[in-house]
Amino acid sequence: MWSFLLLLYLGSVQCDYKYDTKYFKVPLDHFGFQRNETFNIKYLENDENWDRGSGPIFFYTGNEGQIELFAKHTGFMWEIAPNYRAKIVFAEHRYYGSSMPFGNKSLDNEHIGYLTAAQALADYAKLIDYLQGGALHPRYPVIAFGGSYGGMLAAYFRMKYPHVVVGAIAASAPVHMYPGMVPCDVFSRIVTSSFKIANAKCVENVKHSWPLIRKYVANATTSEWLHKTWKLCDPIKDGKDTDTLIQFLQSMYETLAMVNYPFPSDFLVSLPAQPVRVVCQFLNESLTDEKLLEGIGKVLQTFTNYDGKSSCVDYKKGSDYGNLDASGWDYQACTEMIMPMCTTGKDDMFEPSPWNFTTYSEDCHKKYNVYPRPDSARIEYGGDRLQAASNIVFSNGLLDPWVGGGILNSISKSVTTVVIIDGAHHLDLMPSTQSDPASVQMARSIHRQNIDKWIREFREQWRTKP
Amino acid sequence: MWSFLLLLYLGSVQCDYKYDTKYFKVPLDHFGFQRNETFNIKYLENDENWDRGSGPIFFYTGNEGQIELFAKHTGFMWEIAPNYRAKIVFAEHRYYGSSMPFGNKSLDNEHIGYLTAAQALADYAKLIDYLQGGALHPRYPVIAFGGSYGGMLAAYFRMKYPHVVVGAIAASAPVHMYPGMVPCDVFSRIVTSSFKIANAKCVENVKHSWPLIRKYVANATTSEWLHKTWKLCDPIKDGKDTDTLIQFLQSMYETLAMVNYPFPSDFLVSLPAQPVRVVCQFLNESLTDEKLLEGIGKVLQTFTNYDGKSSCVDYKKGSDYGNLDASGWDYQACTEMIMPMCTTGKDDMFEPSPWNFTTYSEDCHKKYNVYPRPDSARIEYGGDRLQAASNIVFSNGLLDPWVGGGILNSISKSVTTVVIIDGAHHLDLMPSTQSDPASVQMARSIHRQNIDKWIREFREQWRTKP
Numbered sequence: 001m002w003s004f005l006l007l008l009y010l011g012s013v014q015c016d017y018k019y020d021t022k023y024f025k026v027p028l029d030h031f032g033f034q035r036n037e038t039f040n041i042k043y044l045e046n047d048e049n050w051d052r053g054s055g056p057i058f059f060y061t062g063n064e065g066q067i068e069l070f071a072k073h074t075g076f077m078w079e080i081a082p083n084y085r086a087k088i089v090f091a092e093h094r095y096y097g098s099s100m101p102f103g104n105k106s107l108d109n110e111h112i113g114y115l116t117a118a119q120a121l122a123d124y125a126k127l128i129d130y131l132q133g134g135a136l137h138p139r140y141p142v143i144a145f146g147g148s149y150g151g152m153l154a155a156y157f158r159m160k161y162p163h164v165v166v167g168a169i170a171a172s173a174p175v176h177m178y179p180g181m182v183p184c185d186v187f188s189r190i191v192t193s194s195f196k197i198a199n200a201k202c203v204e205n206v207k208h209s210w211p212l213i214r215k216y217v218a219n220a221t222t223s224e225w226l227h228k229t230w231k232l233c234d235p236i237k238d239g240k241d242t243d244t245l246i247q248f249l250q251s252m253y254e255t256l257a258m259v260n261y262p263f264p265s266d267f268l269v270s271l272p273a274q275p276v277r278v279v280c281q282f283l284n285e286s287l288t289d290e291k292l293l294e295g296i297g298k299v300l301q302t303f304t305n306y307d308g309k310s311s312c313v314d315y316k317k318g319s320d321y322g323n324l325d326a327s328g329w330d331y332q333a334c335t336e337m338i339m340p341m342c343t344t345g346k347d348d349m350f351e352p353s354p355w356n357f358t359t360y361s362e363d364c365h366k367k368y369n370v371y372p373r374p375d376s377a378r379i380e381y382g383g384d385r386l387q388a389a390s391n392i393v394f395s396n397g398l399l400d401p402w403v404g405g406g407i408l409n410s411i412s413k414s415v416t417t418v419v420i421i422d423g424a425h426h427l428d429l430m431p432s433t434q435s436d437p438a439s440v441q442m443a444r445s446i447h448r449q450n451i452d453k454w455i456r457e458f459r460e461q462w463r464t465k466p
Numbered sequence: 467m468w469s470f471l472l473l474l475y476l477g478s479v480q481c482d483y484k485y486d487t488k489y490f491k492v493p494l495d496h497f498g499f500q501r502n503e504t505f506n507i508k509y510l511e512n513d514e515n516w517d518r519g520s521g522p523i524f525f526y527t528g529n530e531g532q533i534e535l536f537a538k539h540t541g542f543m544w545e546i547a548p549n550y551r552a553k554i555v556f557a558e559h560r561y562y563g564s565s566m567p568f569g570n571k572s573l574d575n576e577h578i579g580y581l582t583a584a585q586a587l588a589d590y591a592k593l594i595d596y597l598q599g600g601a602l603h604p605r606y607p608v609i610a611f612g613g614s615y616g617g618m619l620a621a622y623f624r625m626k627y628p629h630v631v632v633g634a635i636a637a638s639a640p641v642h643m644y645p646g647m648v649p650c651d652v653f654s655r656i657v658t659s660s661f662k663i664a665n666a667k668c669v670e671n672v673k674h675s676w677p678l679i680r681k682y683v684a685n686a687t688t689s690e691w692l693h694k695t696w697k698l699c700d701p702i703k704d705g706k707d708t709d710t711l712i713q714f715l716q717s718m719y720e721t722l723a724m725v726n727y728p729f730p731s732d733f734l735v736s737l738p739a740q741p742v743r744v745v746c747q748f749l750n751e752s753l754t755d756e757k758l759l760e761g762i763g764k765v766l767q768t769f770t771n772y773d774g775k776s777s778c779v780d781y782k783k784g785s786d787y788g789n790l791d792a793s794g795w796d797y798q799a800c801t802e803m804i805m806p807m808c809t810t811g812k813d814d815m816f817e818p819s820p821w822n823f824t825t826y827s828e829d830c831h832k833k834y835n836v837y838p839r840p841d842s843a844r845i846e847y848g849g850d851r852l853q854a855a856s857n858i859v860f861s862n863g864l865l866d867p868w869v870g871g872g873i874l875n876s877i878s879k880s881v882t883t884v885v886i887i888d889g890a891h892h893l894d895l896m897p898s899t900q901s902d903p904a905s906v907q908m909a910r911s912i913h914r915q916n917i918d919k920w921i922r923e924f925r926e927q928w929r930t931k932p
Contacts, residue, residue, distance in 0.1 A: 031582055
């Protein structure tokens with residue numbers, strides 16, 4: 001239905017960043033001693049510009065996926081590092097990429113239990129202690145960067161380890177998305193509004209399409225017509241297929257809204273610039289049933305086959321495509337990262353689908369033999385009560401559906417926000433392009449000012465220390 | 467050799483505080499999902515004076531021992547609660563008292579691994595969330611209090627959970643005691659200086675006593691004389707007995723320094739006011755060998771039999787006497803709470819005994835099948851890099867040997883210190899008495915001012931919130 005991930009893997013510029021790939025030993029369990037295994041997490045390091053005397057360390061708090069992908073698409077860090085004479089480090093989140101505690105058995109139910117944000121943050125703290133040379137008094141100011149779940153981690157890292165990182169740039173971090181904090185339909189309402197901005201008719205057409213699709217698949221002839229017209233790899237044989245198809249479509253609209261960037265993107269799915277506007281061109285007027293479905297067929301083609309490499313629409317593969325390797329996320333969403341999602345069909349353009357924690361919980365139990373702890377992330381990480389933290393910038397793009405769970409108003413002198421009115425999901429962290437709107441350029445400039453300030457504070461603090 | 471504990475259990479006033487004993491369910495592992503057991507921690511609650519509308523919660527972050535004992539001897543909280551219309555809560559640390567995850571098997575090697583500070587803090591955060599009614603926006607400002615290891619926990623609680631507690635009074639918290647942070651002999655040097663303040667001759671005599679004791683026990687006749695003169699329960703048969711006896715004596719001097727209170731104390735061991743001065747009266751001049759040992763015999767009598775109830779000196783029982791129930795501490799000291807201790811015989815009055823991490827580590831492994839992680843507490847809790855935290859007061863008494871690991875200089879506007887020049891181990895948290903020195907009265911007044919400020923800040927912050 002939704003994935004946190006797509007986001008990072010887009011960007012019009014194919015940058016060829018260079019780094020060394022390294023490994024660092026961490027305990028399986030930082031917070032207990034019953035299990036004393038250790039394993040290696042991977043990190044990518046670039047020292048090219050680094051002032052080894054006192055240069056800062058720019059540290060990306062890896063999220064759910066192979067860290068190379070984040071390194072590739074977080075152009076902001078690479079672009080500003082030379083000026084700061086900074087070391088760049090991208091740390092891979094445990095249980096993703098190659099940072100597997102139990103090799104290819106890591107995601108088995110008997111091994112996956114140490115996949116939590118707290119353990120990942122403790123990995124990062126230990127790695128930074130090593131990068132500081134284990135010194136009692138740190139030499140190098142460390143700035144945390146992260147987008148999406150990685151942005152949550154960056155913010156939480158500063159909150160929980162203020163002695164380790166001097167500040168955090170938390171881009172598009174939905175820290176309010178926990179149960180009871182925002183309405184569960186906020187995400188789908190923002191998706192809808194992104195489409196409405198492109199074209200109001202577009203939303204109406206999508207809304208009308210659902211009963212139409214259900215009607216068409218219920219009849220063998222029209223179902224076959226849909227199969228052919230939409231170039232689906234598989235026919236729609238039963239109710240389950242129908243639900244899968246509808247879920248695929250909804251996920252498509254959500255993804256289009258998230259990656260509604262001003263430049264063509266080419267990672268997971270190849271897409272034109274401003275993809276929402278592009279696809280809405282097929283749905284920008286009142287259409288008869290068949291024409292409407294044909295229009296949606298064109299949206300599907302744009303989404304799945306913009307580069308012309310795909311022979312059919314594989315609606316059954318879900319949203320876990322490409323080399324994301326994010327299978328652990330589903331477990332995290334089933335344990336501590338509970339983010340209720342629903343659609344009402346009223347303020348959004350989707351079929352109604354309520355949030356039911358009991359069902360959700362039972363599904364998780366079936367899959368992983370665990371029950372979610374719905375309050376645990378809020379209690380551990382403070383929900384929206386981050387006043388007492390400091391030196392965190394929460395940036396959010398208003399086109400991004402995740403903004404619904406973001407912090408938009410500065411909550412203290414040093415927990416501040418940047419709103420990017422025409423930005424999608426953490427556009428500010430991506431490589432800069434010619435087509436960047438002024439708002440994201442401004443956001444990056446504010447980030448640099450904050451980074452300056454944090455580094456200055458650090459140097460003032462430690463100047464007189466042994 | 468040393469115990470963190472003795473401290474809390476002293477106080478001249480037998481106060482009869484009233485509370486309800488309650489239990490609260492917590493997960494065995496807050497930071498992982500491999501083990502999904504839950505268990506109950508105990509807490510003591512008094513609502514008598516509480517303003518249920520918006521009164522503060524005074525929350526004692528329980529340390530290594532039965533929580534009732536801490537409730538009994540933390541008079542400061544009880545004395546100020548009525549004025550603040552505060553609820554009082556004393557939370558018991560997991561694996562101590564009745565807060566046992568696996569009943570009487572909890573301390574077995576296969577169950578003890580979830581005994582860590584981080585897990586205990588997460589227990590407290592969850593309990594406070596419950597006391598706040600699970601509300602997203604907290605109604606009640608919560609102040610953390612703790613002494614000794616409990617003081618470390620109070621400080622770390624504010625640092626790690628600034629959204630849960632508005633401030634922390636951390637009394638006699640040796641947060642610098644971790645490897646590499648302070649010299650390992652700092653504790654024994656301060657013990658020695660406490661004795662020197664009482665009487666310089668006293669220190670010389672103790673220093674001279676060690677070779678004398680070893681000489682006396684090497685000969686059957688003089689050994690028997692020592693056994694009788696010192697009223698030892700057991701004769702000193704061999705080298706192991708000798709070491710045990712010497713360790714008992716060293717621990718006695720350390721304890722006397724820690725609890726060198728201005729009032730008679732009567733908990734673990736019944737002692738007169740200013741016990742160091744009292745015992746040094748027996749050692750206040752140059753003495754011949756036999757007279758010196760007789761003098762130490764009198765110190766032993768004062769320490770073990772001030773109330774006249776003990777028929778002999780049980781030097782073999784170690785320092786784990788009374789109903790402390792602190793057996794878990796040894797495990798914590800073997801896992802994350804590594805605090806190097808040594809004596810040199812030069813700047814202290816003890817036999818030289820170097821700190822050897824390898825030996826220490828191997829001993830821990832033998833006992834618990836774990837190796838210590840010497841850097842883990844420093845990395846997790848910041849060592850002395852607490853600038854970025856806020857609203858913490860570190861109070862320390864200069865007579866207390868633990869002051870050697872304490873923070874004595876305010877490190878920011880809101881991480882401040884109170885030095886109690888003539889205070890022993892967290893005297894400021896104890897019930898007030900007529901014999902309290904002005905310095906501790908002043909410390910308590912500063913505590914109240916800080917508590918006022920934190921509560922005011924909290925109310926200003928949340929006044930305008932929904």
